[in-house]
Amino acid sequence: MDRGRRSRSSGAPTHSVAMPADPLLDVDGLSVSFATDTGRALVVDDVSFAIRSGKTVGLVGESGCGKSVTAMSIMRLIPSPPSHVEGGRIRFQGNDLLALDNAEMRAIRGDRIGMIFQEPMTSLNPTFSVGYQIAEVFRIHRHMSAAEARRQSIDILGMVGIGAAEHRLHQYPHELSGGLRQRVMISMALACRPNLLIADEPTTALDVTVQAQILDLLRRLQSEIGMSVLLISHDLNIVAEVCEQMLVMYAGRIVERAAVEELFRHPRHPYTVGLLSSSPRLGQRRSTLPTIPGMVPAPAQRGTGCYFADRCPRVTARCSDESPTLAAIGPEHDVACWNPAP
Numbered sequence: 001m002d003r004g005r006r007s008r009s010s011g012a013p014t015h016s017v018a019m020p021a022d023p024l025l026d027v028d029g030l031s032v033s034f035a036t037d038t039g040r041a042l043v044v045d046d047v048s049f050a051i052r053s054g055k056t057v058g059l060v061g062e063s064g065c066g067k068s069v070t071a072m073s074i075m076r077l078i079p080s081p082p083s084h085v086e087g088g089r090i091r092f093q094g095n096d097l098l099a100l101d102n103a104e105m106r107a108i109r110g111d112r113i114g115m116i117f118q119e120p121m122t123s124l125n126p127t128f129s130v131g132y133q134i135a136e137v138f139r140i141h142r143h144m145s146a147a148e149a150r151r152q153s154i155d156i157l158g159m160v161g162i163g164a165a166e167h168r169l170h171q172y173p174h175e176l177s178g179g180l181r182q183r184v185m186i187s188m189a190l191a192c193r194p195n196l197l198i199a200d201e202p203t204t205a206l207d208v209t210v211q212a213q214i215l216d217l218l219r220r221l222q223s224e225i226g227m228s229v230l231l232i233s234h235d236l237n238i239v240a241e242v243c244e245q246m247l248v249m250y251a252g253r254i255v256e257r258a259a260v261e262e263l264f265r266h267p268r269h270p271y272t273v274g275l276l277s278s279s280p281r282l283g284q285r286r287s288t289l290p291t292i293p294g295m296v297p298a299p300a301q302r303g304t305g306c307y308f309a310d311r312c313p314r315v316t317a318r319c320s321d322e323s324p325t326l327a328a329i330g331p332e333h334d335v336a337c338w339n340p341a342p
Helices: 067-074 101-107 131-140 148-160 178-190 208-224 238-244 261-265 268-275 317-321
Strands: 025-036 038-050 056-060 083-092 113-116 196-200 228-233 245-250 255-261 325-332 334-335
Touching: 025 067, 038 056, 038 067, 038 083, 038 228, 038 255, 056 067, 056 083, 056 238, 067 083, 067 196, 113 178, 131 148, 131 178, 148 178, 178 196, 178 208, 178 245, 196 208, 208 238, 228 238, 238 261, 245 261, 245 268, 255 261
Parallel strands: 056 228, 056 245, 113 196, 196 228
Antiparallel strands: 025 038, 025 083, 245 255, 255 334, 325 334
16 A cells, blocks of 8 residues: 555545655665675665654664665765665655755755764864864855854854864864764754754764763754654664664664664564673673674675574574565564564
8 A cells, every 4th residue: 555545445434544744764675786806795785764754763783784884875975886776765855865966965965964974083074174164064055154154153063062162163173082073073964954864873982971972962952953863873772772763784684673662672583682682781791791603794695595594593494595574573573584583
């Protein structure tokens, strides 16, 4: 049945039915490959998910599973070549981002969709002052004068909790602490009050106190602006704290999708079970934490069956021969597994 429509027989009484609005972001069957010396390697494999207005969705998984490539594909920031979109659609506010030309995409990127990158020291330009880089966002997307862009830059720095904003405008990235650089990145991503914020490991390499401050800041700003958030992380505790829905990614595929509380209470995919089991708890020694044996297979070594089969404690003969698809296993709980945990 088409989204937003309800079938009815001829002559039946009609009633006004409030149907849910279309998602702000709808990723449908996205597949992305990279050219290698041995051919094309599929890095993101048939990924589908949606984010509604005002909601926060977490995307988790080990390093190398395709989380950042998914985010960069949404932003159209991966060079082509060597990358190539093999299939799928990325619909944002009803428009397919993959069908837009470069000028149309640049108008959306940084304006209606903002992004916080993993490492601000490599994302910020070391040759320009912080003030110049923030003001540039206003000049490009809001066509402001230099004076107005400077005023707005001071305001946005104050909004993200940076004191002495006028002084900070004249500093360069290397003169700031890691926490301040991350706040500058957040201010640039939020300058135009985007509808969607993609936060790729926004607290990586920050100490726990600064992590908590950054997460509190994102929650507060989301409430004030009303934006949606795609939070990418390998830290399950962070996702549990700020997200409403959780997507578990493994080797380029979404293997489990559910509300955060449901997924933490009833993980069904063996990989999700392993991730939760290996997450440290208060008072637990690191040496006693269980681990998932093996490594995420490289794109060229993933075979034809379940990509997790070689590491899975619940593997069956079928797992090596057939690739499971994401299917409902409960109300708003989907899993891609032939032998899910009970």
